[in-house]
Amino acid sequence: MKDADMKYLKVLAKQYPNIASAATEIVNLKAILSLPKGTEHFITDIHGEYEQFRHILSNGSGAIQRKIEEEFGSSLAIPDKRTLAMLIYYPECKLEQIQEQLLDGEALEDWYRVIIFRLIRVCKTASSKYTRSKVRKSLPKDFAYIIEELMTGRPDVADQEAYYNEIINSVIRTGRASDLIVDFCYLIRRFTVDHLHVLGDIFDRGPYPHLIMDTLMQHHSIDIQWGNHDVLWMGAAAGQTACMCNMLRISAKYGNLSILEDAYGINMLPLARLALNQYADDSCSCFHVDTSDENYDNSYAELDEKMHKAISIIQFKLEGQLILKYPEWDMQERLLLDKMDLEKGTIIVEGKEYKLKETCFPTVDPKNPYQLTAEEKDVVDRLRASFLNSERLQKHTRFLFTKGSFYKVYNGNLLYHGCVPLNEDGSFKEVEIYGKKYSGKALYDILEHYARKGYYSLNPVEKEKGRDIMWFIWKNKNSPVFGKAKMTTFERYFILDKKTHEEPKNPYYKLIEKEEVVNRILTEFGLPSAGAHIINGHVPVAVKKGESPVKCNGKLLIIDGGFSKAYQSKTGIAGYTLIYNSYGLVLAAHEPFESMEKTVLNETCIHSHIVMEQNVVKRKTVGDTDTGKVLRENIAELEELLEAYRSGCLIENV
Known part of the structure; x- marks a missing residue:
């Protein structure tokens, strides 16, 4: 026996000091392998809809x-x-x-x-x-x-x-x-439910992401695949100001600024003061509040709209600074503030002139449009300090880093939120990140590496690079959790022509019906092409238009069906969830949820229907899972220990 093996067995012998204890553990582990596989529950794109989430979880x-x-x-x-x-x-x-x-x-x-x-x-x-x-x-x-x-x-x-x-x-x-x-x-x-998988986008749109996070932190067994909205909040918590402004803008758009203040202690007074100072006489008609929360106080709508505009303009300036700082990110077409002609009331977008819906930009200097005013800079500094010092936000963010990652391979399934960036021919797209090119799994790995640095690193240079990459992950065309050619936020606010609002998807979304493409992705992440599945969310499946969540003959499942009320008019349902138990996979579609009180009083559950059911020929056991693989390795080591005792290489402690 090799010295290294003997050294390991001596350590193992401290836990199992004799033949009886080692043999008993072998019997125990072999018996566990024959038990039925535990039930896994998959859920995605919750977007702050706490009541529906709680019901589905319950x-x-x-x-x-x-x-x-x-x-x-x-x-x-x-x-x-x-x-x-x-x-x-x-x-x-x-x-x-x-x-x-x-x-x-x-x-x-x-x-x-x-x-x-x-x-x-x-x-x-x-x-x-x-x-x-x-x-x-x-x-x-x-x-x-x-x-x-x-x-x-x-x-x-x-x-x-x-x-x-x-x-x-x-x-x-x-x-x-x-x-x-x-x-x-x-x-x-x-x-x-033995284990819960959350495939991203816990935050934004719905009003109660903090309650969802509190619930997830109490769950007995969970993993999270980060979505673009999660990374946005993580970036904001790390102090990345462009992420912070994006997050605040979305919160203002959906009437959730008061939730940020009440739940996370974010001081909104500096932003409110700026909004009233600069936009007092501006109707801010392009920045209406779009909320589905029946508890929203409409008396705050006018102020929220002004704050919405104020933080949006700051966001466009800070994003412009990042685009100029990192030309290799190839986002120059998103520099739009310098393309405005406020006297004519027009803007040039991709070489074509469009009329602006409004021309009130009191804080934008035409000579230096991406520079913050002194008042705006003060607001950003104060907000950043508030984010960094929010105990609850930091606690939630640390949980996301601890339990989360960009992707997970688990029991024969590949889980991620968005996509794997592809070229038109189905090959993996190469993306440059800080001077080196990455694609496929390596792209996911390097982005996660820098995201973690952005939150944890003590090196100020590495920390800044990591924070900035979180904004890249949020809205760059090569980000696997964004997966679109551009984010047309500015155009949606200020240009009436809806052609400018389009956000073409990565070729991934039209190629996932091709088996060779899906097999290539599975192989890239170390899974066999037969029997494995890809499970992701991010893009709501428009059931009303006849779209199906089941792609490539059931090899790939997109389980975003509109948990968020903001998407339900488009999807026609209120979300998908997936159950993977010892008998196979069950994909269910759910109708909208009213409230816990009505559900309990009337004893009415959400109406759900089975969209897809894949049953296995032989019921799966623990031995067929990742845990089973580990247990078999443990059994092999214990059998070596047993042989060492019986051959006299090790002395029993009886």
């Missing part, structure tokens, strides 16, 4: 309903199954409703007994995929002993019936029934 895209159906079938009436499902989704809210309905104490206690028995059955079904050790580790601290006894006990056996019933009766008599029910509901949800 019901596991229908997985919990399927568990209830699997356990009870026709033995339980449909209304009872609906009540049970709603209780699991929203335990606190549903319990409050039940307690108000059943004012009689005895009736409520009877309901507690019935519902606890039903929850035990569902929990047993949901936990059947896991080892008892994993189940035990997942149990809530306050009820760990009680729940374990209830789940492993045998009330159908005479010797245990009285003991089992007395546990439940004692819980009710001590006033802990509600707490036990709540913990059972969360436990069922935990067992039903």
Whole structure:
């Protein structure tokens, strides 16, 4: 045996000091390999829509309903199954409703007994995929002993019936029934979905990204693939001012500035003061607030529109400075402030003259249009300090860096938010990043490398390069999470001709029906062309126009169906979600969600329908997963340890 191998086995022997302990662990790991694969839940493009997100997360895209159906079938009436499902989704809210309905104490206690028995059955079904050790580790601290006894006990056996019933009766008599029910509901949800994948764009448009982030941070097992809107917020949190202004502009556009102030403590007063000083007599008609939030206070609309314009002009100036700073990024056509003729009221875009919708630009100096005024610079400095010192924003950003990446290869699937930049012939597009060219997987890797430097590096030069690359990632035509030829923000505000608003997509989006292209991408990321899938979001699938999320005969799935209310008029639905369990893939489309209160009161779930179902020939086990690969490696090492003990190379500690 090699010295290096023996050295490793000696370290392993500290954990497994004898034949008995090593053999027991081998038995344990081999048994785990035969368990059914855990359920994965995929969700994307949430865009701040907290209530819809919470509902989809709570019901596991229908997985919990399927568990209830699997356990009870026709033995339980449909209304009872609906009540049970709603209780699991929203335990606190549903319990409050039940307690108000059943004012009689005895009736409520009877309901507690019935519902606890039903929850035990569902929990047993949901936990059947896991080892008892994993189940035990997942149990809530306050009820760990009680729940374990209830789940492993045998009330159908005479010797245990009285003991089992007395546990439940004692819980009710001590006033802990509600707490036990709540913990059972969360436990069922935990067992039903083993792992959550979020394929980007948590932020922007919808009003509550902070609540979504708080929820994700509490999830037991999660990974995140960064979207362009996520990177924008990460750049803003890192102090990149162009990212910060883009983020503020979008927040102003969708009426979310007050949320930024309330949720993240971002001081908006300097921006408001600038807006009132410079645009007091400007109607700012091009900058109307486009919000779907029924809680938005319309009395703030006029001020928000002025702030919207003020931050937009600052954004165009800062972006112009970056374009001039990095000519290799090939974005010179996006320099537009210097193409305006305010006396004529026109602008030149790509060699053609267009009429401007408005000509009020009091802070733009025609001789030096990309220079900030002293007042604008002061606003930017104050806002930047506010972003850097926002404790909650920094906490959310660190979580995104810790749990996130640009792509992930997981259990035979390739996950990313946007695309892999391609040329027209389907080959990988080469992109220059700080003097070197990258394509395919290498492009993703180098962009992530610099993004992390932009947040963490202590070297000021590297940190600045990293921060600036976050803006590149946000809107450059070669960014894999943007995937368009340009972002026509300026044109949409100031030019009426809609031809200037077009944002042509990367060839990727018209080539993904070609199997050779999809296979090339899978191979690039180390996956086989047979049996693997690409899963991404970013571009809403216009179901109303007959578009399908299923591409290349099911090899590639675009699961952005319009979670954001801003997209639902285009898509015709309210988002897709994907479930990957031991039986295969299930892609579901969801209808718009009204509110938690109405859902609980009326016991109406989001109407969903199956878009695609791919079942496997043989049910997948843990042995077929990435975890299974690691476990087999562990087993091989333990078998070497076992052989070393039996051959006398290592001495047992008995």
